[in-house]
Amino acid sequence: MRRNKKYPFAFALLLMWGVTFAQQKSKPSLLLVIDTALQQAIEQYKRMGVNLPADVLPKTYYPLTKKSETSKSSWWCSGFYPGSLNYLYEYSHDASLWEEAGRAEKLLEKEQFNKGTHDLGFMMYCSFGNANRLKPTKEYQEILLNSAKSLSTRFNPVIGCIQSWNASAKWKFPVIIDNMMNLELLFWATQYSGDSSFYKIAVTHANTTLKNHYRPDNSSWHVVDYDPATGKVNAKLTAQGYADYSAWARGQAWGLYGYVVMYRSTKDPKYLVQANKIANYIMNNPTLPADKIPYWDYNSPDIPATYRDASAASIAASALLELSKYVDTKKSQYYISFAEQTIRTLASRTYTAPVGENGGFILKHSTGSLPGSSEVDVPLTYADYYYIEAMMRYKALRKK
Ligand code: GLY
Numbered sequence: 001m002r003r004n005k006k007y008p009f010a011f012a013l014l015l016m017w018g019v020t021f022a023q024q025k026s027k028p029s030l031l032l033v034i035d036t037a038l039q040q041a042i043e044q045y046k047r048m049g050v051n052l053p054a055d056v057l058p059k060t061y062y063p064l065t066k067k068s069e070t071s072k073s074s075w076w077c078s079g080f081y082p083g084s085l086n087y088l089y090e091y092s093h094d095a096s097l098w099e100e101a102g103r104a105e106k107l108l109e110k111e112q113f114n115k116g117t118h119d120l121g122f123m124m125y126c127s128f129g130n131a132n133r134l135k136p137t138k139e140y141q142e143i144l145l146n147s148a149k150s151l152s153t154r155f156n157p158v159i160g161c162i163q164s165w166n167a168s169a170k171w172k173f174p175v176i177i178d179n180m181m182n183l184e185l186l187f188w189a190t191q192y193s194g195d196s197s198f199y200k201i202a203v204t205h206a207n208t209t210l211k212n213h214y215r216p217d218n219s220s221w222h223v224v225d226y227d228p229a230t231g232k233v234n235a236k237l238t239a240q241g242y243a244d245y246s247a248w249a250r251g252q253a254w255g256l257y258g259y260v261v262m263y264r265s266t267k268d269p270k271y272l273v274q275a276n277k278i279a280n281y282i283m284n285n286p287t288l289p290a291d292k293i294p295y296w297d298y299n300s301p302d303i304p305a306t307y308r309d310a311s312a313a314s315i316a317a318s319a320l321l322e323l324s325k326y327v328d329t330k331k332s333q334y335y336i337s338f339a340e341q342t343i344r345t346l347a348s349r350t351y352t353a354p355v356g357e358n359g360g361f362i363l364k365h366s367t368g369s370l371p372g373s374s375e376v377d378v379p380l381t382y383a384d385y386y387y388i389e390a391m392m393r394y395k396a397l398r399k400k
Contacts, residue, residue, distance in 0.1 A: 030340050031398060034391045037347045040355055041362045041388060042088050042097065048081075048360025049100045057081050057104060060368070060378045061359025068359045073108045076119035080381035082108065083126035087388045090134055105131060112146040118164045120151040121182025126385060129188060141192055148189030148198050151182060155201045158231040160208035162201065164223075171225040172234060177213055177251040180206065180258025187265040199265075206262045210274060212236075213255070218277040219247035219298070220255050240369045246299035250367075252282050253315035260319045263326060275323055276331070282316055283338055291345040292338065296367035307376060310351055311366040311383035317342040318390035321397060336397070339390060346387055353379070363387055 048058055056070035057078045071078060085101035088094070105127050112124065124147035132140035154163045156173065164176040183202040190199035212233055213220045222238040241248030256278040262271035287303050288294055296309040317339040324335040345351060351363050358364060361379030368375025 030343065031395065033344060033347050034395060037343075037352065037362075038088065038091050038388070038391060040352070041084075041384070042092055042094065043355045044353070044358070044360050044362055045085060045088060045097070045100075047356065051360065055107065057107065058360070058381055060375050060380055061361055062378060063358065063364070066359075073111050073123075074114060074117070076117065076122055077381045078108055078111070079123040079125070079127035080385040083130050084381070084385045084388050086127070086130035086134060087385075087392055090130075091392065101127070101131065109143060112143045113150055115150045115153045116166065118151065118154055118162050118179050118182055120147045121185040122382075123147075125182075125185040125188065129185065144185065145189055145193055148185050151185060152198060152201055155205070156226075156228055156231075157204075159226045159228060160204045160231065161226065162205050171223070171237075173226040173228045174223050175209065175213075175226065176223050176239070177209070177220045177258075178254045180209060180261075181254050183258065184261045184265070187261070202262075203266060203268075206258070206271065209258075210270070214274075218281040220251055220278075222248050222251045238371075240371060242297040242300045242371070246297050247281075247285075248297050249294040249309045249312040250296075250315065252278060252298070253312040253319065256282060256323075257315050257319035260323050260326075264322065272326055275319075276327065279316075279320060279323060279335065283334075291350075292342040293345055293351070293365070296370050307367045307370065308365050309367040310346060310363045311380050311386070313342050313346060314363070314383050314386035314390060317346075318386045318393055321390060321393040324397070339394065343387075343390060343394065 051068070052058060053070065056072060057075070058081050059069045059071040059075065059077060061068045082101040082104040085097045085104070089097040089101065108123065108127055111120065114120065124144060128140045128143050132144060151162065155161070156163060159173060161175045162179055162182065163173050164179050165174045167173065183205060186198040186202040190196055212224050215221070221236040221244070222241050224236050225234040226232065227234050237244045238246065238248060241251065256275060259271045259275040259278060262268070263275060282288070285294070285298050287298050293308045293310055293313045295303050296307050300306050320335040320339045324332040327335070346363060351365055353361065353364050358379050362384045363379055365377055366375070366380040366383040367377065368380060370376055
């Protein structure tokens with residue numbers, strides 16, 4: 001090839017333009033990818049709805065045996081199916097999606113009085129919270145307020161936390177990092193009712209978690225067990241991670257999402273600092289593959305011969321897109337670009353199932369609990385929910 005010696009910069013520019021043009025030709029815009037993915041998601045969820053028995057909610061699907069598993073409304077994931085349908089309705093205005101979400105929400109309604117779980121935020125805010133955001137009604141608002149009241153009964157002021165699981169031989173007052181996700185419901189309740197007690201519980205829980213759940217490297221323990229009489233920490237453990245000392249991938253994503261919500265709701269800069277630190281831990285982890293889908297635990301000794309967790313990737317992508325709005329331009333671009341890469345991977349054939357397969361779920365390859373040999377390398381309702389949310393957030397960001 002003859003080199004252009006007279007105009008080396010012009011030559012280099014031409015070359016760069018050529019490469020960019022070639023890349024653009026082979027890579028569709030992410031907005032186009034997202035529109036295709038959302039259309040496909042609608043098709044999948046419609047099929048899922050047709051095959052779903054009337055009195056239960058989707059849970060997972062086992063591709064090897066081609067068996068679907070469903071749950072009762074008391075399962076912590078029961079709100080994700082109607083929540084995903086609400087997002088898909090928001091995107092498409094297809095009334096049948098709204099109707100099916102409403103049908104599933106009817107099954108969930110009674111959980112507003114469930115004081116036996118800390119997961120009411122997941123269950124009720126992802127479902128009724130989204131329904132109320134799209135079409136507010138007094139009925140939704142009462143259900144949400146009752147749910148916040150039920151959740152608040154699990155708060156212990158001596159410890160400064162909402163209790164996650166009930167006491168057992170293993171622990172007295174376990175608090176899991178996932179619980180950060182239930183606080184959004186409490187902020188909504190204060191805003192709606194004017195009763196600041198919900199807000200105070202959320203802030204106290206987040207502060208206690210910040211103090212006791214995070215390690216110097218900004219990863220978090222999964223479970224912190226407290227002594228309910230003294231408020232002191234008894235033990236720092238895991239339930240779903242590889243080891244007590246390890247960084248369970250979904251736990252890091254829950255923490256990131258949780259502290260982004262804390263910053264949005266309070267504007268206290270210490271939560272923004274924490275969210276940035278967790279983002280840094282996730283994004284720069286040496287075990288993170290180039291496609292941005294983490295292994296199920298950042299410290300699994302079996303990496304790379306172990307399972308990924310698409311749900312952790314979806315949750316982190318959605319959180320990073322919100323976090324990108326609260327930071328300077330350089331950091332914002334960095335977070336958006338990471339989320340873009342994650343969404344592209346999730347939308348690829350490696351993670352997205354063809355329509356008609358995967359039991360109607362959108363994404364493959366999530367890990368529920370590897371130590372519990374439960375839901376390993378399967379689709380999960382919350383992987384789909386946060387993936388859809390991430391795509392909706394990306395579209396909203398690009399509209400501005
Ligand atoms: N909140 C339970 C989980 O993330 O598996």
